Amino acid sequence: MPTARERVRAELTSEITDAARRQLAEVGAAALSLRAVAREVGMVSSAVYRYFPSRDDLLTRLIIDGYDDLGAAAEAADDPAAAPRGRWLSVCRAVRAWALAHPHEYALLYGSPVPGYTAPQDTVPAAARVGVVLGGILGDAARAGALPERSGERDATLVSDATAAVLGGEHPAIDETVRVRALLAWSSLYGTISFELFGHFVGSVEDGDRYFDRAMTDLAALIGF
């Protein structure tokens, strides 16, 4: 049972992260100021250091929360009963929708890394959630016989064992070519969203929604869906 002190500490911690999240959404990670967060929660800046040893640790908290929120959105959008292509497209749409709704969070997760900041190991499980969802679609499709037959060969020098396991594991319909294409589709999803969000499609793509659907459908076909 938590003491009163522990309870108020937990409450204050989440109050700080909430304020930080609000400020992140407003001004972005680079302009996120620990002092402003402190002001918003009615603290003096030095008091915040009782809860987060540095601004980077506060950012780490936001990064993990962001990955988790995005991962949950992707998982919620996936209907395991649907056909592979529909599942793929649905998850891609969910990721894009989350990115458009949380542009600064997305930039924090998938944009330039914060300088002098290296992601601690804590972020890894949360960061992997979207990939796990997409890998599950691939594996389910293979086991359902929805993918063309392939050599099933394994080249461990290209894709790591852990990632190969996430990408449907060993199956005759999955070889290194499929694994590479799945990774390519995964990174292309984020490349597409990043280009849209960071303005590189301005003047090129007229209808973002339709372009995205067509591009993601092309990627699904590349994998074999």
Added chain:
Amino acid sequence: MPTARERVRAELTSEITDAARRQLAEVGAAALSLRAVAREVGMVSSAVYRYFPSRDDLLTRLIIDGYDDLGAAAEAADDPAAAPRGRWLSVCRAVRAWALAHPHEYALLYGSPVPGYTAPQDTVPAAARVGVVLGGILGDAARAGALPERSGERDATLVSDATAAVLGGEHPAIDETVRVRALLAWSSLYGTISFELFGHFVGSVEDGDRYFDRAMTDLAALIGF
């Protein structure tokens, strides 16, 4: 003929940008400090404002230079006499090599936008150079009959006229499907490089060089090369 004052002004301006470029390469855009640049060139910080009205304007200069440098690298890597797939792969490799050699510049160009900063119109021509090279490969391939026949249809609600013109223009082998795939391949190139550079492939891709070549080859096949 430039006066002595104009000459020394131009010289000092390039001295400032050189120092800024060095600092960008070392500490990244977010940590680039106008005061440190001033120190490096032996000025007091306020004097730099005679040459750049703000830190963002200095960054804009670096962005344009970066796009130009990257664009020149892409153009130099393209051999118009080669086959489309080889040209595509060669340009992709050049972009990746430039990114790996200039990670902070790359992050400035294709990572999170600087907060409160909107790219001025000056950056557009420089930013377009890589896309023009890739579009040229597509157009040459179409005119050489190296692409499968298609409907040649045009759907201006999806891709802008200017971009369609860059992507080989009107040709029976180029329809909106090809244009979408070309844009997808373009953004996927950067998605792949960004994932590698920003650490999202850590633990997944074992051999970055081979993975990149195979992924880019898959993209070429998607376009029709």
Added chain:
DNA sequence: GATGTGCGAGAGCGGTGCTCTCGTTCGAGA
């Protein structure tokens, strides 16, 4: 009830972007 730990407040350090003022110097027009 005494004691020690957790906590918030405040001052302070060195850094940042940016502004303003003040002499100086240079260059073009009279």
Added chain:
DNA sequence: TCTCGAACGAGAGCACCGCTCTCGCACATC
């Protein structure tokens, strides 16, 4: 050739930043 205005560098200063340290106060434990 002289003059006067524009350009320039230096310096002080403002408000902000991340972070550290110290100092009291309050709470939980012995």
